[in-house]
Amino acid sequence: MGDYEQVRTHMVDNQLRTNDVTDLRVLDAMESVPRERFVPTPKRCIAYSDQDIVVASGETSRYLMKPHVFGKLVQLAAVKPGEVVLCVGCGTGYSVAVFAQLAGSVVGIESDPQIAAAASELLVELGIENAAVIEGDLAKGGASEGPYDVIFVDGAVEVLPASLTAQLKDGGRLVVVRGLGGAGQAELYVRSGDAVSGRFAFNASAHLLPGFERPKEFVF
Secondary structure, three states: OHHHHHHHHHHHHHHHHHHOOOOHHHHHHHHHOOHHHHOOHHHHHHOOOOOOEEEEOOOOOEEEOOHHHHHHHHHHHOOOOOOEEEEEOOOOOHHHHHHHOOOOEEEEEEOOHHHHHHHHHHHHHOOOOOEEEEEOOHHHOOHHHOOEEEEEEEEEEOOOOHHHHOOEEEEEEEEEEEOOHHHOEEEEEEEEOOEEEEEEEEEOOOOEOOOOOOOOOOOO
16 A cells, blocks of 8 residues: 555656646645556556556446546646536546545446446445445436536547536536547536536547547538
8 A cells, every 4th residue: 555655646746746737635636546446456556657547348448547637637627625526427436536535525427337336336445425426328417416516527528518518507617628639628618607618728638438429420
């Protein structure tokens, strides 16, 4: 455990701080959550490396984002104590665990029932009491538990459905990576009354979440 704590500190110092993650609450949260617990045991040795890590494969693939990309996205969300957060496509629950250190309560939604169950068990094992993972359609979000101050999309999208932005409170923020590969960019959406506006934040890459693909166009 001591070795993981040391590597976790190195991750914060060498991957987050050097990539403009300066919010002390975000740095503290990522230094306190045992990232290695959210990856398969054979991959724990690379849990803190600067790469996306497959945490579930098969019909449903889920990834942990590169630490510095994830950290910058969390910082962009600007979560305040007491706020309610939704993590879409939370996989094994790492994003839920980090946001649980920052917010009042967190809901993670995962479409794969086995992954959702494993994430729920892990949160209990870690004693995280202000967060839960539910099973559901990622693109539909978690309207029954909303509205939310922050919605975090834990992966890339080609299309951002209005069903998600509709679940934001007035003043609520949604953080997402739109686009794939080198064309990906982090975006911040903010609800003001009935209007939702978005802006570019920084270049970023993440793996596509299922259900957020661009519809195929008919070609004559």
